[in-house]
Amino acid sequence: MRRRIATQVSAGWWAALGSVGLTRERWLTLSPARRRAVKEVVWVGIGLVLIAAFGVWQTSALAIAAVVLLIVVPPYKKFKVGRFPVGKWVVPAAALAIVIAYPYYLNSMPQVPIFGPFPMISTVVAMMIFSMMALGLNFVVGYAGLLDLGYVAFYAMGAYVAGWFASDQFSAQHLDLGAVGLQPGWIGFHFSIWLVLPMAGIATALIGVIIGLPTLRLRGDYLAIVTLGFGEIMPQVANNGNSLFGFNVTNGPEGITPIDGPGFGQWAHKHLHLPASYLTVGNYDSVFLWTTLVLILITIFCSMRLRDSRLGRAWIAIREDEIAAAAMGIPLMRTKTWAYATGAFFGGVAGAWYASYKSGAFPTDFFFQISVFILCMVILGGMGNIWGVIFGACFLTYLDREGLANVGAWMNGHLGTNVNVPLYEFGIYGAIIVIVMLFRPEGLIPSSRRSAELHEGVHDTPLYDIEAM
Amino acid sequence: MAEPLLVTRSLRKEFGGLVAVDGVDFTVPEGSIVSLIGPNGAGKTTFFNMLTGVYKPTAGRVSFAGEDLTGKPPHAFTQRGIGRTFQNIRLFQNMTALENVLVGMHVRLKGNLFEAIIRTPRVRHEERDARARARELIEYSGLRGRADIIGRNLSYGDQRRLEVARALATDPKLLLLDEPTAGMNPQETAEFTEFVAKLRSERGLAVLMIEHDMRVVMGVSDRVTVLDYGEKIAEGEPLEIQKNERVIEAYLGKAALA
Numbered sequence: 001m002r003r004r005i006a007t008q009v010s011a012g013w014w015a016a017l018g019s020v021g022l023t024r025e026r027w028l029t030l031s032p033a034r035r036r037a038v039k040e041v042v043w044v045g046i047g048l049v050l051i052a053a054f055g056v057w058q059t060s061a062l063a064i065a066a067v068v069l070l071i072v073v074p075p076y077k078k079f080k081v082g083r084f085p086v087g088k089w090v091v092p093a094a095a096l097a098i099v100i101a102y103p104y105y106l107n108s109m110p111q112v113p114i115f116g117p118f119p120m121i122s123t124v125v126a127m128m129i130f131s132m133m134a135l136g137l138n139f140v141v142g143y144a145g146l147l148d149l150g151y152v153a154f155y156a157m158g159a160y161v162a163g164w165f166a167s168d169q170f171s172a173q174h175l176d177l178g179a180v181g182l183q184p185g186w187i188g189f190h191f192s193i194w195l196v197l198p199m200a201g202i203a204t205a206l207i208g209v210i211i212g213l214p215t216l217r218l219r220g221d222y223l224a225i226v227t228l229g230f231g232e233i234m235p236q237v238a239n240n241g242n243s244l245f246g247f248n249v250t251n252g253p254e255g256i257t258p259i260d261g262p263g264f265g266q267w268a269h270k271h272l273h274l275p276a277s278y279l280t281v282g283n284y285d286s287v288f289l290w291t292t293l294v295l296i297l298i299t300i301f302c303s304m305r306l307r308d309s310r311l312g313r314a315w316i317a318i319r320e321d322e323i324a325a326a327a328m329g330i331p332l333m334r335t336k337t338w339a340y341a342t343g344a345f346f347g348g349v350a351g352a353w354y355a356s357y358k359s360g361a362f363p364t365d366f367f368f369q370i371s372v373f374i375l376c377m378v379i380l381g382g383m384g385n386i387w388g389v390i391f392g393a394c395f396l397t398y399l400d401r402e403g404l405a406n407v408g409a410w411m412n413g414h415l416g417t418n419v420n421v422p423l424y425e426f427g428i429y430g431a432i433i434v435i436v437m438l439f440r441p442e443g444l445i446p447s448s449r450r451s452a453e454l455h456e457g458v459h460d461t462p463l464y465d466i467e468a469m
Numbered sequence: 470m471a472e473p474l475l476v477t478r479s480l481r482k483e484f485g486g487l488v489a490v491d492g493v494d495f496t497v498p499e500g501s502i503v504s505l506i507g508p509n510g511a512g513k514t515t516f517f518n519m520l521t522g523v524y525k526p527t528a529g530r531v532s533f534a535g536e537d538l539t540g541k542p543p544h545a546f547t548q549r550g551i552g553r554t555f556q557n558i559r560l561f562q563n564m565t566a567l568e569n570v571l572v573g574m575h576v577r578l579k580g581n582l583f584e585a586i587i588r589t590p591r592v593r594h595e596e597r598d599a600r601a602r603a604r605e606l607i608e609y610s611g612l613r614g615r616a617d618i619i620g621r622n623l624s625y626g627d628q629r630r631l632e633v634a635r636a637l638a639t640d641p642k643l644l645l646l647d648e649p650t651a652g653m654n655p656q657e658t659a660e661f662t663e664f665v666a667k668l669r670s671e672r673g674l675a676v677l678m679i680e681h682d683m684r685v686v687m688g689v690s691d692r693v694t695v696l697d698y699g700e701k702i703a704e705g706e707p708l709e710i711q712k713n714e715r716v717i718e719a720y721l722g723k724a725a726l727a
Contacts, residue, residue, distance in 0.1 A: 310585065
């Protein structure tokens, strides 16, 4: 059905253009770069018309259109300086600059039709932290093809490691390792957040291995059910952990708070002009934005390197055909456990960082729905594709934080309804996922390989069945 | 003569009450080509799966190059030098031919997670060599110029060839081929028979294959073993097997002997 609609739309389109002498044949004789440029101009034109129609005609809207055109249209990939392919870095560098400068131009951004203002900086930080978690889950689900419904357990573990080693939680202890912004009379462990992040990652990776060893022997649905179990256990342990064998481990429903903020200390402040403590700087959110950007760049880098390595090939081989992978000498258990541990590591680091940003770890943050939420990001964006996963994470987090409320306000204002849209959050996500699965099962920005897998069909039939007939 | 490369001792596999392979003693000497034949359902593929660790035998032992591998996982068999193909082609359908072969090299490469992230010079060299070697293997297996084609887009015969290339990438001493010429036309079959002979003469490989095409079996094998109802009913040189009464009976029924 989907294909029929698409065919008819495109046929009607070309018929309309053909009647003014612009036939498809003439279009196809143009060079690909020209065709792309024309398409971009048309899209930007449509965007500008929309902006004008919704009454937000501002110079900043034109500026955005100009930037988009400058980034997308010219074929930068061909640029070379000497023998160095400088061109392929142009688009990433521009994207990076846009994100870094975000706090400076946010206030002069126009209203977007329907969606309202651009997201606040704190929302962008949350978007990036969830991107990091989604990229972690992508190792497990996207690369190795293991369905994990309990990923929130790793997020929780990371957050509690931050809670244990950067707050007043353990009153019998008194140890300071480079923490910043301590109040007089502090107790407990206070490690520098820069130390806590790798600690959280490693601790979580170990938990991943411990959970993985018994469960990864299972396949498909069974693995999903067991991970679902772990995802349910974790918030319960967090919730009831205020007297675990007589120790107060998680401080129960109140959670661990406050957790120390990050910072570089006085020496670095004096000599390198880095913030001594993030909590005392004026542009608190911006500093977090830039630091989170560094963390996510590290995550992307590791994702890319691992994808193209011996281990990444083994993960993809397991996803494609477990038995053939084993016969090619890939140790299944060890390779899957590595995927789990790697995914858990980034989940843990993201969890610890988020706990430090929010200054707290609360059991309500680790309910099952967060696992599903992160899984939705991976599926929506495109399993196995780094950019797709980041897009999915940013989009869903944005909807969760601001988007739905803004859309709801617009709807109530313009259509005269009175609906509390954010109340229907999970229903709306469900609808989005169903629509995406129906029309684009490989996700919005799929990896080419995944896309091929989901559109195959006949190849699943074993050949000997045909021979036997 | 030295110890044969592959030895099984009274190898047995039961599935519930069904005895699929029943006490088979079997050897493959180094550098020889051995064929395993038998009617459908004789237990040939089950036997193969026990030789590669996919199934654990119910009883009996498998040893390879003097080492007992009974009960080890499949990757241990590959590590020691047994490469295999599958009866129903099991390529990584959505990886390119080159990537398929690179996966086959998994056990011969060393780069670990941390080296992959840092991309140490050692890993860079290893990857470059692996790619060069993979391209060589692809050409050697008759897939010149098809290295970057996705597995499932290859023609049927090419998929079979790629499976062999992938198995060769594991750097085996013994190559197990499960019905390698199934679905090939006579010319392809003849080419493939030559290729198997070449594998032995150029690379010193021992080959064990399940095969139904008697021209292949008789043309290239040093020895032939016949299974029927999970039991070994005959073993010997191709010409002996052709005249063996029990073999004829198994294939054609008692009436054929009368």
